[in-house]
Amino acid sequence: MIRSFTASAAVLVAALFLFPHGSDGQPARRKRLLAWGDTLTAYQHDSISHALATIERLGHESGAFDTYIRTDSQWITKQTVPEPARHTHNLNDFDAILFMGTGDNLSPQQKKDLMSFIQEDGKGFVGAHTGDDAFFEWPAFGEMIGGYFDDHPWGVFDAPVIVEDAGFPAMKGFPERFTIHDEIYQHKNFARNKVHVLARLDADKLDLTNPKVHRADRDFPVAWAKMYGKGRVFYSTFGHADEAWDNPQVQKMYLAAVRWAMRLEGEDVK
Numbered sequence: 001m002i003r004s005f006t007a008s009a010a011v012l013v014a015a016l017f018l019f020p021h022g023s024d025g026q027p028a029r030r031k032r033l034l035a036w037g038d039t040l041t042a043y044q045h046d047s048i049s050h051a052l053a054t055i056e057r058l059g060h061e062s063g064a065f066d067t068y069i070r071t072d073s074q075w076i077t078k079q080t081v082p083e084p085a086r087h088t089h090n091l092n093d094f095d096a097i098l099f100m101g102t103g104d105n106l107s108p109q110q111k112k113d114l115m116s117f118i119q120e121d122g123k124g125f126v127g128a129h130t131g132d133d134a135f136f137e138w139p140a141f142g143e144m145i146g147g148y149f150d151d152h153p154w155g156v157f158d159a160p161v162i163v164e165d166a167g168f169p170a171m172k173g174f175p176e177r178f179t180i181h182d183e184i185y186q187h188k189n190f191a192r193n194k195v196h197v198l199a200r201l202d203a204d205k206l207d208l209t210n211p212k213v214h215r216a217d218r219d220f221p222v223a224w225a226k227m228y229g230k231g232r233v234f235y236s237t238f239g240h241a242d243e244a245w246d247n248p249q250v251q252k253m254y255l256a257a258v259r260w261a262m263r264l265e266g267e268d269v270k
Contacts, residue, residue, distance in 0.1 A: 038101025124261025
């Protein structure tokens with residue numbers, strides 16, 4: 001009798017762990033990520049398809065979240081998506097956005113809804129590579145993401161990186177110093193005191209005579225996190241080509257970044 005009860009209890013505990021339930025006793029909804037890519041601008045990264053597919057796979061295999069991939073901006077709204085759309089969603093259905101895009105294709109109402117999604121609703125925003133190469137005429141976006149793309153002086157190269165916050169969830173897969181073959185962005189409208197820098201280029205190992213280098217302060221962050229109102233924001237320049245998205249360390253970084261943005265792990269940053 002005791003043995004039977006113990007076995008049954010063990011099964012119940014395992015079921016609750018694997019299939020968490022909400023306060024109403026129903027299975028809790030898994031977190032949802034809107035993976036938003038760019039297909040509209042003149043220059044489109046070939047890695048977008050592979051990047052978004054990789055994110056979908058990571059969410060599925062980890063069990064952390066379900067991913068909905070879009071290459072248009074229809075769902076960047078809190079309003080009802082108009083006819084003739086069927087079985088559609090809007091921002092109210094998601095817990096975070098992963099953005100890999102450029103250009104400016106949002107209406108004024110969509111921009112208001114996107115900022116509200118992060119700032120007021122406390123949802124997450126993860127910018128991947130081209131995530132800050134967008135909305136240059138929209139100051140609120142630059143304030144939210146933490147800076148803007150300002151060229152890539154060294155192109156794709158073996159970038160020397162120094163991790164500044166090894167305890168942040170998205171940095172735990174990297175050693176303190178490492179080299180990564182990727183295209184690293186330089187940023188403008190970026191100020192270190194407005195974000196929490198997670199990793200940067202080792203300026204002592206860079207060619208700073210390159211005429212495309214614009215930052216006299218030698219500060220070239222490759223990943224940062226910040227708060228925007230109630231919401232969590234993460235950005236990394238990693239992810240130019242398929243090669244970067246096949247890098248297990250980069251995959252771990254973006255998976256942890258999405259989990260952090262969704263408040264599945266880690267604390268707010270200052």
